[in-house]
Amino acid sequence: xxxxxxxxxxxxxxxxxxxxxxxxxxxxxxxxxxxxxxxxxxxxxxxxxxxxxxxxxxxxxxxxxxxxxxxxxxxxxxxxxxxxxxxxxxxxxxxxxxxxxxxxxxxxxxxxxxxxxxxxxxxxxxxxxxxxxxxxxxxxxxxxxxxxxxxxxxxxxxxxxxxxxxxxxxxxxxxxxxxxxxxxxxxxxxxxxxxxxxxxxxxxxxxxxxxxxxxxxxxxxxxxxxxxxxxxxxxxxxxxxxxxxxxxxxxxxxxxxxxxxxxxxxxxxxxxxxxxxxxxxxxxxxxxxxxxxxxxxxxxxxxxxxxxxxxxxxxxxxxxxxxxxxxxxxxxxxxxxxxxxxxxxx
Numbered sequence: 001x002x003x004x005x006x007x008x009x010x011x012x013x014x015x016x017x018x019x020x021x022x023x024x025x026x027x028x029x030x031x032x033x034x035x036x037x038x039x040x041x042x043x044x045x046x047x048x049x050x051x052x053x054x055x056x057x058x059x060x061x062x063x064x065x066x067x068x069x070x071x072x073x074x075x076x077x078x079x080x081x082x083x084x085x086x087x088x089x090x091x092x093x094x095x096x097x098x099x100x101x102x103x104x105x106x107x108x109x110x111x112x113x114x115x116x117x118x119x120x121x122x123x124x125x126x127x128x129x130x131x132x133x134x135x136x137x138x139x140x141x142x143x144x145x146x147x148x149x150x151x152x153x154x155x156x157x158x159x160x161x162x163x164x165x166x167x168x169x170x171x172x173x174x175x176x177x178x179x180x181x182x183x184x185x186x187x188x189x190x191x192x193x194x195x196x197x198x199x200x201x202x203x204x205x206x207x208x209x210x211x212x213x214x215x216x217x218x219x220x221x222x223x224x225x226x227x228x229x230x231x232x233x234x235x236x237x238x239x240x241x242x243x244x245x246x247x248x249x250x251x252x253x254x255x256x257x258x259x260x261x262x263x264x265x266x267x268x269x270x271x272x273x274x275x276x277x278x279x280x281x282x283x284x285x286x287x288x289x290x291x292x293x294x295x296x297x298x299x300x301x302x303x304x305x306x307x308x309x310x311x312x313x314x315x316x317x318x319x320x321x322x323x324x325x326x327x328x329x330x331x332x333x334x335x336x337x338x339x340x341x342x343x344x345x346x
Contacts, residue, residue, distance in 0.1 A: 016283060019302050026309045033316040038188030040309050046179060047304040049195030050260035051280070053202050053253030054273070055300045057246045058281040062291035063210070064242020065222030065235070066119050068281070071130030072274035073138050074115055075247035078107035079254025083170070083264050088152050092173035097259060104251035112247030116240030127288070131274075138271045145266050168264040175262040195260060199300075202249070207293045218242055222289075250277075275332070279303060 030037050054072065061069035082104030086096045115133065122129045146163040150156055157163050169175075181194025209215045221228040221238035228235050258264050281291055284299025 016285065016298070016302065019283060019306060023302070023306055023309065026306075026313045029317065030309065030313050033313070035312055035316060039190075040312065042190040044305040044308040045189070045196065046192050046260060047308050048300050049178070049192055049199050050257045051253075051277070051304055052199035052296070052300045053256055054250055054277045055280045055284075055303075056199075056202055056206060056293065056296045057249035057253060058277060058286070059206060059246075059291045059293060059296055060218070060242040060249070061246035062242075062281075062286060062289065063222050064218050064239045065225065065289075066116075066239050066242050066246075067126040067130075067288050068278050069130060069243070069246045069250070070127050070274050070278065071115055071133045071137075072246070072250045072277055073134035073270045074111050075108045075250025076254045076270040076273055077137055077141050078111055078247070078251035079104040079258070080264060080266065080270070081107055082251065082255050083258050084148075084150065084155070084164070084168075086174070087155060087168065087171065087264070088150050090152070090171070092171055094177065096171075096174050097177055097255070100255045100259075101252050104255050105248050108248035108251030109244055111251075112244035113240060115247060116243035119243055120236050120239055134274055135271065138268060142267050164266055166265070166267050166269075168266070170259060170262050170264060174259055177259055178256065179260055192260075195256070198256060203293050203297060210292075214241075276303070279332070 027037060030040060054076075057072060057075065058069055061067065079100075082100040082102070085103050086100040091099055118133065119126045119129065148164060150164060155164055155168050157165055178194035178198055179192040182197070183193050184191055210219060217228070217233050218238040218241055220231065221233050221235045222242070225235045228238070254270075280299040280303040281296050282299065283303050284295035284297065286292070286295040286299070
């Protein structure tokens, strides 16, 4: 019996079990302090849907052998441009959302291809180079936001008449459009059906892709490059494919994130957005060399629920907001844990 429990614990992972127990404790404290737990759970569902696709973007990058995609801001920038194009031409509703996703996907594919070429030249140092590449593109785009030829008066600075503002409000018809789509309330919990449905479809498509011949080839190239070469698989092309998929998913994930948030945040706002996504997939059980769709789903649920519930609970227990401190500790702690442990450890 004890051996069976140890095997289950080893398979599930001590960090995930610890976080689940911590979540249960937070919910108990929230109930004792008469906090609106139904609202907290509803907000958790929203955060799961709005962040899920960006966490899913880590899976093809890891599967192809390129490691965790710390260069996710490259795709995030593409998603921001997609949103800005739609806002510039005042496109609304599902048409505006579809065009934003299309522009983000196209730009994400192009940027991912170039990024993949770079990663093939720095084999073995992808995560470090990816971090610097993400920081560089965010810093470089700060100049672009000031010089971009946008004319919509709701987007540009009032003083000077040019350059994009730091935070832009998404139009009412586009803001939260997926959150409201087929939304309903269950036991007081507001369920953003459309948002969760998009995440579920993305996970389903990713799972189907990895069962195709191309997906299997990419997994083999990432798991055992020497064996892949002997099978006639072009490892470099598979790594580029994984990077392209990861960057494009990051771009479309950012569009989903912005429409749910209701704002588009520019300049240095995307700088650290890769780290919560990396931490989430690691919490789900992924490693720097192995990840699947289940890891992304489980990690997103645990990580985003923890952050959502921890904020009001800590406010009710202690006078002060330590949510950002807790987020930083959890994110960086999980990344440190995953990158320093041996392959196969729990």
